[in-house]
Amino acid sequence: MISILFICVGLNLSAKTITDMAGRSIDIPDNIERILPYDVKTSILLFSVAYDKMVAKSLLPGSKQLMLISDKYNKMVEVDMKNIESVLASNPQIIIAGAYNSDNNYEYFEKIQKRTHIPVVIIDLSIDRLDKTYAFLGTLIGNKKQCSERALFLQNIYNNTKKLITKNSTNQANVYYTLGLSGLLTDPSGSKHTEVLDYLKLNNVAKVLIPTGGHANVNMEQIFIWNPDYIFAAGYKGDKNAYTTILSSNKWKTISAVKKKNVYKVPSKPFGWFDHPPSINRIPGILWLSQLFYKNSKDETRKQIIEFYKLFYKYKLTEKEYKLLFE
Amino acid sequence: MHKKATISTFMLLAILSVLIISFSLILGRYSISIKDLWLFIQSCFNADIKVQPQIKTILIDIRLPRIIAAFLVGGTLSITGATYQGMFRNPMVSPSILGVSSGAGFGAALAILLALSPFMMQTLSFAFGIGAVIAVYAISLVTGKKHEKCLTLILSGMIVATVFAALISMLKYVADPNDTLPSIVYWLMGGLSDIEMPDLFFIAIVSIVGLILLSISGWKLDMLSFGDEEARTMGIHVERFRFLVISIATLMTASAVSISGIIGWVGLVIPHISRMLTGSKNAVLLPTSFFIGGIFLLIVDDFSRTVVSMEIPLGITTSLIGAPFFIFILIKSSNKH
Amino acid sequence: MIELRELSCGYGKKPILSGVNLIINKGELTCVLGKNGSGKTTLFKTILGLLPSMGGNILYDGKILTSYSGKGVARLISYVPQAHGTPFPFTVLDVVLMGQYIHTSGMFGKPQRQNIEKAIKCMEVLGIESLMYKNISKISGGEKQMVFIARAIAQEPSFIIMDEPTANLDMGNSIKVMKVAQLLKQKGYGVIMNTHMPDQALQFADKVIMLKNGKISNIGDPQQVLKSNTLTDLYNTPIEIIEGFTSNGKSRKLLVTL
Numbered sequence: 028m029i030s031i032l033f034i035c036v037g038l039n040l041s042a043k044t045i046t047d048m049a050g051r052s053i054d055i056p057d058n059i060e061r062i063l064p065y066d067v068k069t070s071i072l073l074f075s076v077a078y079d080k081m082v083a084k085s086l087l088p089g090s091k092q093l094m095l096i097s098d099k100y101n102k103m104v105e106v107d108m109k110n111i112e113s114v115l116a117s118n119p120q121i122i123i124a125g126a127y128n129s130d131n132n133y134e135y136f137e138k139i140q141k142r143t144h145i146p147v148v149i150i151d152l153s154i155d156r157l158d159k160t161y162a163f164l165g166t167l168i169g170n171k172k173q174c175s176e177r178a179l180f181l182q183n184i185y186n187n188t189k190k191l192i193t194k195n196s197t198n199q200a201n202v203y204y205t206l207g208l209s210g211l212l213t214d215p216s217g218s219k220h221t222e223v224l225d226y227l228k229l230n231n232v233a234k235v236l237i238p239t240g241g242h243a244n245v246n247m248e249q250i251f252i253w254n255p256d257y258i259f260a261a262g263y264k265g266d267k268n269a270y271t272t273i274l275s276s277n278k279w280k281t282i283s284a285v286k287k288k289n290v291y292k293v294p295s296k297p298f299g300w301f302d303h304p305p306s307i308n309r310i311p312g313i314l315w316l317s318q319l320f321y322k323n324s325k326d327e328t329r330k331q332i333i334e335f336y337k338l339f340y341k342y343k344l345t346e347k348e349y350k351l352l353f354e
Numbered sequence: 355m356h357k358k359a360t361i362s363t364f365m366l367l368a369i370l371s372v373l374i375i376s377f378s379l380i381l382g383r384y385s386i387s388i389k390d391l392w393l394f395i396q397s398c399f400n401a402d403i404k405v406q407p408q409i410k411t412i413l414i415d416i417r418l419p420r421i422i423a424a425f426l427v428g429g430t431l432s433i434t435g436a437t438y439q440g441m442f443r444n445p446m447v448s449p450s451i452l453g454v455s456s457g458a459g460f461g462a463a464l465a466i467l468l469a470l471s472p473f474m475m476q477t478l479s480f481a482f483g484i485g486a487v488i489a490v491y492a493i494s495l496v497t498g499k500k501h502e503k504c505l506t507l508i509l510s511g512m513i514v515a516t517v518f519a520a521l522i523s524m525l526k527y528v529a530d531p532n533d534t535l536p537s538i539v540y541w542l543m544g545g546l547s548d549i550e551m552p553d554l555f556f557i558a559i560v561s562i563v564g565l566i567l568l569s570i571s572g573w574k575l576d577m578l579s580f581g582d583e584e585a586r587t588m589g590i591h592v593e594r595f596r597f598l599v600i601s602i603a604t605l606m607t608a609s610a611v612s613i614s615g616i617i618g619w620v621g622l623v624i625p626h627i628s629r630m631l632t633g634s635k636n637a638v639l640l641p642t643s644f645f646i647g648g649i650f651l652l653i654v655d656d657f658s659r660t661v662v663s664m665e666i667p668l669g670i671t672t673s674l675i676g677a678p679f680f681i682f683i684l685i686k687s688s689n690k691h
Numbered sequence: 692m693i694e695l696r697e698l699s700c701g702y703g704k705k706p707i708l709s710g711v712n713l714i715i716n717k718g719e720l721t722c723v724l725g726k727n728g729s730g731k732t733t734l735f736k737t738i739l740g741l742l743p744s745m746g747g748n749i750l751y752d753g754k755i756l757t758s759y760s761g762k763g764v765a766r767l768i769s770y771v772p773q774a775h776g777t778p779f780p781f782t783v784l785d786v787v788l789m790g791q792y793i794h795t796s797g798m799f800g801k802p803q804r805q806n807i808e809k810a811i812k813c814m815e816v817l818g819i820e821s822l823m824y825k826n827i828s829k830i831s832g833g834e835k836q837m838v839f840i841a842r843a844i845a846q847e848p849s850f851i852i853m854d855e856p857t858a859n860l861d862m863g864n865s866i867k868v869m870k871v872a873q874l875l876k877q878k879g880y881g882v883i884m885n886t887h888m889p890d891q892a893l894q895f896a897d898k899v900i901m902l903k904n905g906k907i908s909n910i911g912d913p914q915q916v917l918k919s920n921t922l923t924d925l926y927n928t929p930i931e932i933i934e935g936f937t938s939n940g941k942s943r944k945l946l947v948t949l
Contacts, residue, residue: 208469242536244545244667248382248384249663251411278415278416574792580772584772586741587739588793589792634781
């Protein structure tokens with residue numbers, strides 16, 4: 028009789044029901060001390076506010092030491108979500124997973140939840156609502172002060188950017204975004220990979236070509252037809268990326284962006300500023316593009332980016348390192 | 355009677371090739387008319403005539419290398435396919451039977467994974483393509499004492515191809531799904547979108563020299579089709595000849611695959627189409643296959659780069675266009691003369 | 692002259708034939724008889740160099756045959772296989788022309804005008820020049836056999852080895868082939884063939900060799916060697932030779948079974 032009472036009390040004490048950012052009702056323990064992120068994009072987002080409660084970060088294939096981020100991140104243990112046993116061995120209380128506004132299929136998360144009996148809490152990774160995500164995390168895991176600090180920072184950025192766009196009216200320039208070595212692989216607008224460009228209402232020349240939202244290889248002649256004014260080349264592993272290819276190739280030299288010298292390498296340390304993965308790491312991308320397209324002052328941008336690295340990567344960027352980001 | 359038919363077929367093929375190559379120059383997403391083309395040709399000889407720099411870039415840097423590459427790759431795969439079909443006395447054989455495609459695919463995937471330059475990627479792809487065939491030869495030498503030579507080669511080829519295919523899968527598995535993996539997958543599907551003029555020097559030399567050498571060996575290849583023993587009694591040094599032919603064919607195929615990725619179908623089917631036109635004599639069949647294959651792949655590539663703004667991988671369009679085309683040919687022709 | 696000295700031949704570890712001593716001369720038609728598996732084909736393949744010998748020597752005019760290159764041997768001895776199908780069709784001329792390969796001077800063995808003329812002459816010897824442009828897979832078995840013989844002649848050898856040339860042929864074609872063999876020997880070729888028809892050997896051969904139990908059991912003039920008792924012994928079945936007379940009064944021997 029007494030043991031049953033104890034069990035009931037025990038159960039009651041350790042559970043509460045919450046609604047996650049996807050509208051799902053989940054039971055989670057009261058005090059969250061052990062969190063496992065579902066993937067790399069969530070790991071990055073959680074790091075700055077929940078490092079002390081993360082049992083591990085997610086596995087990044089081929090990873091070496093990441094630069095321009097706190098050593099603490101590099102030293103964290105890695106867990107591969109595909110390996111159920113290591114997930115269970117790390118013994119988390121909850122798994123936090125990120126999704127986007129456009130997603131509505133949570134099958135994968137439900138599956139993990141079922142197999143591991145660990146509740147999966149979904150948070151919003153949409154680029155324009157990350158302040159709300161941090162606010163939600165504050166309630167979910169405690170650490171309210173750290174969360175609200177970041178939420179506030181993000182809110183300011185969103186507000187400033189909106190102001191700049193309204194003041195200067197939408198920039199009509201043609202923008203082409205490419206990843207990989209050849210310069211012909213692109214992400215069509217409308218996918219989570221180009222949220223940075225779409226948020227700033229920039230004209231991504233690659234209009235929706237694939238319904239599945241994946242990458243697309245385009246024909247060189249198509250580039251001629253588009254004749255973009257700006258080209259952003261996303262970093263590729265190793266020394267060379269499309270940036271060098273485009274600037275040194277005969278084929279590209281008559282393209283408007285190359286002639287006007289508007290070809291840019293997208294900074295990628297520690298994570299890409301546009302994508303790879305599509306998480307909090309895209310905020311510097313927004314800041315940078317608002318400087319390029321919406322007349323945000325260079326000084327102001329630099330300050331904000333350095334502040335970002337301090338808040339979210341726990342890393343103090345020196346002036347020199349800031350310059351190196353763009354090379 | 356026969357000689358005349360052969361010469362006229364060749365002339366026809368040569369003229370057709372030139373016509374299609376020229377026509378391909380005005381095909382493309384960016385519209386260039388015949389007038390533009392004619393103006394451009396004039397501007398090469400007459401400094402007074404100016405053309406827009408875009409047109410020059412598109413014609414010389416984008417379309418021309420790609421057209422030449424498509425023709426050479428199609429020709430190479432077809433002639434090597436015909437050669438192997440003759441050598442192994444098996445109409446179902448393709449140039450990849452000795453594993454060169456799988457090896458080349460592995461080399462390319464490895465280069466992409468290690469983020470090497472495009473030049474290194476072609477080199478590595480070529481090297482592993484050759485390496486795969488060397489491995490096949492080594493295996494067949496070790497195991498072949500107790501089995502029939504041709505069968506041993508084919509089986510060794512299957513072994514090596516399977517091993518490399520598994521290695522490719524492994525590379526795909528560890529590749530970064532963000533940029534490395536799509537690049538590998540895309541390369542493996544075949545395509546000529548990145549071709550530049552300097553890439554063509556090697557394959558041009560190898561394929562033209564190979565075309566000449568293989569065409570000349572066509573007659574000996576015919577003798578080989580009676581079986582190793584009979585060929586030997588007629589004075590052919592079978593082992594040495596087979597080694598020579600496989601070496602030439604491998605160099606040609608590896609150089610083609612290293613720039614175009616894996617394109618199936620062409621090496622298997624074009625020889626059959628050629629056979630319907632010219633008969634099975636290898637001395638005629640081999641060079642004919644080269645031209646028909648070159649024309650075919652060129653047409654398919656024109657299609658791949660013109661129809662949609664997205665690049666459709668060449669390996670895909672080749673099969674999708676080739677299959678109904680081949681059915682059409684089978685219906686129209688007859689095997690019973 | 693081909694001389695076999697203490698020749699052993701076979702596959703794998705144990706020889707099928709051993710202690711073979713034999714002389715084959717030009718201008719002679721030699722028939723080899725023996726049960727299935729007695730080593731007839733093995734012997735031929737060893738002489739042609741397709742199989743390495745397991746002991747002993749083969750000498751051509753006193754010189755060891757293995758010291759000749761593949762082409763060298765082909766210039767001396769040519770081979771007529773049993774008529775069979777090939778997966779890829781050629782014309783008759785194409786096939787006969789292959790015999791001329793070792794006599795081509797072009798690079799990679801491309802046939803020249805004189806090679807073609809010689810090939811046509813070989814076909815004329817056998818009376819098959821009318822088949823010249825016909826597809827080889829479309830002609831009859833007998834005609835096919837003739838084509839292979841023409842190819843062997845085109846090699847311009849001194850000796851011709853025929854492997855069961857009458858095996859799949861009807862009576863008429865079978866006799867045609869034997870008459871051709873006879874014609875060739877008269878022209879000075881040394882013709883060696885194996886056959887399962889001792890009466891053909893009786894009628895056409897100059898020399899007969901019997902293979903039994905891994906050895907030459909009998910060798911010599913067919914009239915002496917081919918007797919009822921030797922044949923019965925060779926094939927393990929009662930065989931008798933009887934004599935008869937043809938309609939134009941010639942005496943011929945026949946094989947019958949009891």
